[in-house]
Amino acid sequence: MPAETQDTDKFRQGSENLYEAVMIISKRARQINEDQYQRMRDRQILEELDGEFEEEFLNLEEDKNETEEPIESEENPVITAQKEFLNGEILFQYESTK
Numbered sequence: 001m002p003a004e005t006q007d008t009d010k011f012r013q014g015s016e017n018l019y020e021a022v023m024i025i026s027k028r029a030r031q032i033n034e035d036q037y038q039r040m041r042d043r044q045i046l047e048e049l050d051g052e053f054e055e056e057f058l059n060l061e062e063d064k065n066e067t068e069e070p071i072e073s074e075e076n077p078v079i080t081a082q083k084e085f086l087n088g089e090i091l092f093q094y095e096s097t098k
Helices: 008-014 018-049 052-058 060-065 077-086
Strands: none
Touching: 008 018, 008 077, 018 077
């Protein structure tokens, strides 16, 4: 997928400068990515608890013949974070330095 050109003026409107906006978006993208990874891990754990995990080891040859289910494609965390930033959905504040 090719990268899309972004209008930097839009990002400057949401923060004091462009670099600040990039840092806010990147931190939010990391949070979204961690959430997606945790949901995926939770699904795997639930499948293992249901006993499907043991059955896979017992029937290795049958599993090779079965087709895997397509993985749900989730939106790129950076794109999601950009949309949230541009819509004003991200709240950010600075820590006081004492």
